[in-house]
Structure formats: C-alpha cells, structure tokens
Amino acid sequence: MITLGHYLVVSGMLFSLGLAGVIARRNIIIVYMCLEMMLSAANLALVGFSRFHLVNGLPDYTAQSLVFFTITVAAAEVAVGLAIIVALFRSKQSVDVESVTKLQG
Amino acid sequence: MPPLLFYLFALITLGFGFLVVTGRNPVTCALALAASFVGLAALFLSLDAYFIGVIQILVYAGAVMVLFLFIIMLLDIKTEEGKKLNVPAIVSGVLLAVLLTLQIIAVVGSTELANKTSQNTPLALAEAAGKIGKAALPTITNDLKAGTLPDAKLIGFTLFDQYGFHLQVIGLLLLVGTIGVVVLSKRERSAP
Known part of the structure; x- marks a missing residue:
C-alpha cells in the first residue's frame, strides 16, 4: 500500500539527487537544472502533505496554492538565471563554474 | 493508484x-x-x-x-570531454546526498504521520459539499455533490479568496523578472 511516507522518500531522494548535482557538476546550465529538480522535489512533498491533511474532507488547498506560487517563482528564476548565463558566456566564452572566479579572495 | x-x-x-x-x-x-x-x-x-x-x-x-x-x-x-573530473566535489556531493537521503528515510520511518494512505484518509466529497456550504461558489458545491473533485476551481477559489494580495505580488515579480531579463540581455552599446 502506498503511504505518505513513500511520497516523502521519493521527494527526499529527488532533492538529494539535485543537491549532489549542484555540488558536483561544473556546467552552470546543468547546475541550474539540478536546482529546478530540488524545487520540484519540495513541490512533491507539499502536494503529498496536502492530499493527506484533509480539511472538510478535501485536500488542503493552502499547500497547493504554495506549490502554484513556487512554480511561478521557479519559472521567473529560470528566465533571469538563463539571461545571467548568456551575459556570463558573452564575457567569458565559457559556462564552466570555475571560469568565474572574480570574487575569489 | x-x-x-x-x-x-x-x-x-x-x-x-x-x-x-x-x-x-x-x-x-x-x-x-x-x-x-x-x-x-x-x-x-x-x-x-x-x-x-x-x-x-x-x-x-x-x-x-x-x-x-x-x-x-x-x-x-x-559535451565536456577530456576534462578531468572534479573528484573532491563529486565525493562530497555523493556523500551529502546519501546522508540526506538516509536522514529523510529515518525521519519518515519514525513518524506516525507517514502511515496515512488514500484508504485510511479518503476524500469525502459529498460531506465536503455540506460542510463548505454557502462559503463556496455554487459551481463547486454542485461538482462536489456530483461526486467529482473540482480541483482547479478549489485552487482558484483559495487563491482569490485568501491569497489575492500574494497573487498580485507574484504578478509584480514576473513583471520585474521580465524587465530584468531585457536589461541583462541587452548588448552594451559601445561609446560612439
């Protein structure tokens, strides 16, 4: 039987995968994709809690409103982030995270 | 499912x-x-x-x-070919991911909340129609009485009933994001 725990574990594993990617990968675009994965993993946990926390016999729609806001913010974040990547590529001719070391002490 | x-x-x-x-x-x-x-x-x-x-x-x-x-x-x-792998970053990334996964599994396994299934917490659509009553729009209560879950209608109702201000802030965020993207990707004009 599929419980809330199953969904939470899948969500946690997806988040961990994204975290590993953000730390280990050096291509900025792939780091961005892994960030999107982490946001989606949080969404899955929210929707799981929403379904199993009944309010008047219905799912808790406050959580799903939060997911709606998260998806909107993630879309805006991708647009701005990719514009930054394009600007970075124009000045460095590279999308490697190690090519951006101007702030390094 | x-x-x-x-x-x-x-x-x-x-x-x-x-x-x-x-x-x-x-x-x-x-x-x-x-x-x-x-x-x-x-x-x-x-x-x-x-x-x-x-x-x-x-x-x-x-x-x-x-x-x-x-x-x-x-x-x-x-494709990033021939580049040497960043071994310390990969090791720490995998280690952190495994630790986080184990931690989440331990937390989920130790709580009663995680045992909820769709069988022991079923949706009660017909009851919900009575409980929501006059607070909701007639189209929502009609759907609930008919035994279907008016998912999009209920999200829309929650958004506009309780989170109208937040929705406008999100709209403003999208506007600012759009302007930011245009500014960022504009090519800097060289001095004439």
Whole structure:
C-alpha cells in the first residue's frame, strides 16, 4: 500500500539527487537544472502533505496554492538565471563554474 | 493508484533525475529533466492534484525546458570531454546526498504521520459539499455533490479568496523578472 511516507522518500531522494548535482557538476546550465529538480522535489512533498491533511474532507488547498506560487517563482528564476548565463558566456566564452572566479579572495 | 504504477513513475522520476546529474551532454540532460518532470506530474495526478500536475507539464516540461534547450543550442555548448573530473566535489556531493537521503528515510520511518494512505484518509466529497456550504461558489458545491473533485476551481477559489494580495505580488515579480531579463540581455552599446 502506498503511504505518505513513500511520497516523502521519493521527494527526499529527488532533492538529494539535485543537491549532489549542484555540488558536483561544473556546467552552470546543468547546475541550474539540478536546482529546478530540488524545487520540484519540495513541490512533491507539499502536494503529498496536502492530499493527506484533509480539511472538510478535501485536500488542503493552502499547500497547493504554495506549490502554484513556487512554480511561478521557479519559472521567473529560470528566465533571469538563463539571461545571467548568456551575459556570463558573452564575457567569458565559457559556462564552466570555475571560469568565474572574480570574487575569489 | 495501484502500487505498481507508483513505483513505475517514481522510477521514471528518479532514474531520469539520475541521468540529469550524470549525463555528459547538456542536451541529454535537458531531455532527461523533461522526462523526469513528466514522471513527477504523474505522481501529482496520483495525489489527486490534477491542476498542479497539468501546470507541472505545461510550465516545467513545456516552457522551462524549451528555454533551457534554446540557451544550450544558442550558446552551442559542447559535451565536456577530456576534462578531468572534479573528484573532491563529486565525493562530497555523493556523500551529502546519501546522508540526506538516509536522514529523510529515518525521519519518515519514525513518524506516525507517514502511515496515512488514500484508504485510511479518503476524500469525502459529498460531506465536503455540506460542510463548505454557502462559503463556496455554487459551481463547486454542485461538482462536489456530483461526486467529482473540482480541483482547479478549489485552487482558484483559495487563491482569490485568501491569497489575492500574494497573487498580485507574484504578478509584480514576473513583471520585474521580465524587465530584468531585457536589461541583462541587452548588448552594451559601445561609446560612439
């Protein structure tokens, strides 16, 4: 039987995968994709809690409103982030995270 | 949802997610991410969140992935071949991910809340129609009485009833984001 725990574990594993990617990968675009994965993993946990926390016999729609806001913010974040990547590529001719070391002490 | 389907879609989500993290070619990674999001949308549908599942496909697997692929092809990013792997980062990343997963499994295993299933917490649509009563629109109560879950209507009702101000702030954020993108990608004009 599929419980809330199953969904939470899948969500946690997806988040961990994204975290590993953000730390280990050096291509900025792939780091961005892994960030999107982490946001989606949080969404899955929210929707799981929403379904199993009944309010008047219905799912808790406050959580799903939060997911709606998260998806909107993630879309805006991708647009701005990719514009930054394009600007970075124009000045460095590279999308490697190690090519951006101007702030390094 | 039958357990078999849950495991299938969880496998699609996590398997393609793994491909995103390990893939060498950025285009492969982007397509794997799209497939992973489709699996995730199926998991949303299995949780009776139809509206969220549909916008997951429309926004993520549609708009965001097209943007990623567009940028990858615009910048003409090649497969990172021959570059030496960043071993300390990979080791620490994998270690952190494994630790976090084990921690989450331990926390989930130790709480009673995690034992809820769709059998022992079923949706009570007909009762909900009576309980919501006059607070909701007639179209919502009619759907509930007919035994269907008016998912999109209920999300819309929650958004506009309780979170109207937040919705406007999000609209402003999108406007600011759009202006920011235009400013960032404008080519700096050389001095005449």
